Amino acid sequence: MNKIQDFLENKFAPFATKLAGQRHLAAIRDGFISFMPFLIIGSLFIIIQDFPAPGWQELQVKLFGEEFNQFIILPKRVTYDIMSLYIVASISYKLAQSYRIDSFSAAMLGIASFILLTPIKTTIDINGTTHTVSRVITVGGWYGTNGILVAIITALVVTEMFNYFIKKGIIIKMPEGVPPAVSRAFSALVPGFVIIDTMLLVRLLFLQTPYQYIHDFIYKLVSLPMQSMVANNLLGAIGTVFSISLLWSIGLNGGTIVNGIMRPFWVPLQDANLAAIEAGKLPPNIITEQFFDMIWIGGAGATLAVVFLLMFRAKSKQYRELGKMSLAPGLFNINEPIMFGLPVVLNPIGIIPLILGPVAITIVNYEAMALNLVARPTGVIIPWTTPPIIQGFLITGHISGAILQIVDILIVMLIWWPFIAIMDKKRVAEENEKVYNKGESLKL
Known part of the structure; x- marks a missing residue:
């Protein structure tokens, strides 16, 4: 003993x-914990929609109409189904906080970078014909739970890059007397430009591969094996x-x-x-x-x-x-x-x-x-x-x-x-x- x-x-x-x-x-852990209340809120509406009681669905239709089922699930759509956007922002924010740098700018750069790495299009079926629609951020898919791993990686990489530029002083320095909010905004200009350019280049490189997007690459090579072997x-x-x-x-x-x-x-x-x-x-x-x-x-x-x-x-x-x-x-x-x-x-x-x-x-x-x-x-x-x-x-x-x-x-x-x-x-x-x-x- x-x-x-x-x-x-x-x-x-x-x-x-x-x-x-x-x-x-710690940033990953705290980022998820920060978002957990919103997942609980979304879950409460899932329970309302699919409460485990006989005849519940029929009762909803009788009282509120056939569209109620899809209406009551909207809070789930704006929490679960786009949670990768929240996660990338939350982790970026928490990691930036630990470095004592501008957390808000890090979170915004995290969101922008994640969207740059993610498909901005979807497909719809009209009369049996599939059509591709561009400039669309979808609900679910890579913006939902499937994109979480890329969201985590993006948040960590973006914040580390942002921190490097800030700590090395590679920023636009405003004169004394300029309001702090304005000064912080301009200090994010140079690192933000480099970060966005880098993410755009990553997107371009993956478009030249069979995977097309980093999401598919990470999901097939890391996420799926981890789920089956460990999780x-x-x-x-x-x-x-x-x-x-x-x-x-x-x-x-x-x-x-x-x-x-x-x-x-x-x-x-x-x-x-x-x-x-x-x-x-x-x-x-x-x-x-x-x-x-x-x-x-x-x-x-x-x-x-x-x-x-x-x-x-x-x-x-x-x-x-x-x-x-x-x-x-x-x-x-x-x-x-x-x-x-x-x-x-x-x-x-x-x-x-x-x-x-x-x-x-x-x-x-x-x-x-x-x-x-x-x-x-x-x-x-x-x-x-x-x-x-x-x-x-x-x-x-x-x-x-x-x-x-x-x-x-x-x-x-x-x-x-x-x-x-x-x-x-x-x-x-x-x-x-x-x-x-x-x-x-x-x-x-």
Whole structure:
């Protein structure tokens, strides 16, 4: 146990802390987090459109007319379906902030560069004949979830170029007395011109290849292999929950670190599920970010099960009180009282079930969905504080999702119980010793 703790404290923790603070990963993570409220808003309207209740679609048509279904989904169109534009702006802004340079100019250059790299045309079918329409920014496609990887790369490259010009002083410097807003605008002129020219050249070069656009190149060579090999299979899911739990074991928020890396590969998968549901088909993908939301029952490590064990099985007064105090936060997936109060962080006994519990229910949930015993995630994003069981129902749009989370809680309780029993026995002995010592002191 001492060797495990020594490794975690002296080897793993410094590496993980450095990774969490890496400038570019932090910008990607914070960029996605900044946009997350808008995805939740879009998801709420998806739920309204496709609420999992018999006769809901017919009721909408009866009350509001046949066009209502497409009208109510418009908020989804302006969030999900053009999210690459938001993401490139958000990441550019966050990275520029870390360099302490003009964030707004970086964001605008990021958007302009992304559009320069993206097809500005679409095709429409009229009476069986396909027509190409130029000068059109489409809703969905490369401007939606499929373009996220290019959006990330564009944001990082553009901001790095912008920062280089600013730090090297290759800018137009205005005389003193010129308003700061005007001065900042002109300082972006030279780097902006070079950046736009560079992106235009990249577009021209890719037009000479079979790929035509950088999006198709990145999607086929990076995004699709990553989705199949890492993001959208059971081994990748196990690796994800293992990494998040291991990071939490040393006090780092593993979700923000790992999700920031994996989210670009998950988003297209959940968008494909949404598209399938809109088309009246079953969701094709099991692994989405919402699949992992169902795993973290009570927070990272699925620690709501620990709360129940402390409340109803622990003999230690301290543990029982900790369980009671942790119940309300745990029901909203906030686990800090357990992680730092039990504690689980840097506790070799607690680290083992912290990792085993999520891994076990990841396997159970994946297989249950693969065998169609439980409905798959619809792709709808709900607030992470949504209480378990309700959460499972909303994510899958089916009662089976709620039942699965109940089963998950029982599984995690079984895994944690032997370890809780060890810690509880030790805590009870310490409490009895304190009572004994206090009694001896009173006698004296």
